[in-house]
Amino acid sequence: MEWIGAGSLLAWVWLLLGQGFFWRTDVRLPPRRDPERWPSVAVVVPARDEAAVLPESLPSLLAQKYPGRAEVFLVDDGSTDGTGALARTLAAERGGLPLTVSSPGEPEAGWTGKLWAVRQGIALARFRVAPEYLLLTDADIAHEPDSLRELVAAARSADLDLVSQMARLRVVTFWERLIVPAFVYFFGQLYPFRWVNRPGARTAAAAGGCVLLRLDAAERAGIPESIRHAVIDDVTLARAVQRNGGTIWLGLAERVNSVRPYPRLAELWRMVSRSAYAQLLHRPLLLAATVAGLALVYLAPPVVLVAGLAGGDRAVATLGGAAWVVMCGTYLPMLRYYRQAPWTAPLLPFTALLYLLMTLDSAVQHYRGRGAAWKGRTYGAL
Template sequence: MAIALGLALLSLSIWLVLLLGWGGFWLCDQRLELGTDCSEDSTSQDSMSESRLPSVCAVVPARNEADVLPVSLRSLLVQNYPGNFQIVLVDDHSADGTAQVAKETAEASGKAHLLHLISAEPLPAGWSGKLWAMDQGVQKAQTFSPDYILLTDADIEHDTANLNRLVSKAVKQDLDLVSVMVRLRCESFWEKLLIPAFVFFFMKLYPFRWVNNPARKMAGAAGGCILIRQSALDRIGGLQTIRRALIDDCTLAQRVKGTGNREQETADTEARDGATGRIWLGLSDLTQSLRPYPNLKTIWNMVARTAYTQLNYSPLLLLGTLAGMGLVYLVPPIGLVGGILTGQWAIALISLTTYLLMTLAYFPTVRFYRCPPGFALCLPAIAFLYTLMTLDSAIRHWRGKGGAWKGRVYP
């Protein structure tokens, strides 16, 4: 009973730290659209000549995305950004007519002049497929001499003013990188049960307030939508410096923030190349992913693909994660039930308090995704499923099947 009481108290202490001292990750208050009057941004930009506005080129890696491009690509083509804007779509050896659909979508939108289609070269050793396609897109984009490059997935439907907001935030706050975790699809039962938790765990791993604080080393990004300053990309040596990364978004953010901080050590260097290292990561309520996760298997595969990568393929970190997930998420409900059944009311009361704190922390994310409030009570069961996914991710890696995505398996 002493051990059970100790575990219950430890779990309660962890949740108090998470709620009060972990960057307010659970509040969902770092949002691109929050407090932004898009009409004001548009007005201020319209008052400037187009030549003075930053030029932007979007790079879209696309592998077998013909089914979503009529929506996602069109959303890029109709952006209301008044500055110079170009789009480079890289057809990454698609077998479904991705390039033709992209061309037809641009023509139907009357914006064919904005779209530049290129075919990816064969994938060389040492590169992930997505990064290889992105790198070729970036090289093409650089022929337009853009001030910023928008790295975005082919399954993202952008709000009409999304680029406006991204550029406005980057310019006003002098940011090298602006990234948003777009609203993931949340329609099926399994999506409502598991997708908000995926975002919750991501925010806990990379507290957005800490990411956005230049004084902290914490860095993170969401790969579906990243606006990066061209000079910052040059400063880190381009995408080739992260070519082996499966979690490419956060690796990119770490490079940008880290090299920026080193550049700032000397004021003359910063003045010379404009290095800041400042980045921003938040949620978007209006730009959304079209990628469906209709059942448990699809979500399971999405998580298992990179969960062990996040742990640096370390068996010790895996064991620590499994133990930590059990302590943080499973001890409270087990302690509550066990305490009631055995009459250990102190354990039951502590566990109930911890369970309520856990539910309180998860509720803003559930509300953000407009799911029934009752799903906030399911976090222990959800965490148990994610723990199994993490374990499966390690098993897949040990079997040489880790990182599988769109027909490719990476060692």
């Protein structure tokens, strides 16, 4: 137990100081100023069975106060709930930016549905707008009226090819409060924003709910054809842009919010498990290393603390307690960002255990041939 406790504490000291300060939540849009000329923008929204959230999200896009030319292209990806018709109705009632609704039909072999829809939206945008930038945003993302303006100003001011914001996810139900802040925390630990944003970075990532992308950078990277198979499309997109000489930036959002509810554990479980094993490249050794790492870093501290107290071993208890304290300290900024009570920080080991089980379930589903299942489609290793 002493060795396990020491290993866990050393891991947390490294994460605290050596992992790009991933735990800080102050990475927001870089300094920006209005450009002399506002470039044209096409907003591309892939949507599959999104009628439940569209009344909250789509009007926020149509209401963007953008000084240049902007149009919205919603691609109805085989919806069965009237998503396309609802989008047209909302546009007729609310007005605002021009809206085009299209449906590309079922994706060709080797394409995920979302990227097939993005392909259709980009093609339409090139024909209708000839945009300089694309805003790729999900159908469950609501934007404040100045969101597009701020994104473009940031891209122009810092000469960025890709600007992505991690939308603030909904935290209302018990399970959302327990799991959602940890989801963003773990994402930042895996892809530290400061590492992504530094010049010449080797780390690349984006948050798919809100990605502003320069069109010529997309063309250099062959987007979306070059990533047509990707289940984790946002990270894959960022890597493709970076690999082809593009500059990227990723941070937390202040005025971009997800309106999708996850009222039960089952919905959150599916959200994580559908792509967790794909993140590990479907490799059993990476899965084993991930499970071992999660156990040492997140599960060991409380176990070692309790074992030390039960056995009267002060040194063991101190090691476990110190590791748990550092863990909680790194989690507090994310809890503040999500306006959650600080006392929930010690629950992070339990949340990590859930994520460990979700990852194992993702692997099980993959080997059962179910792959990454989402809204009636299943993707294996494409």
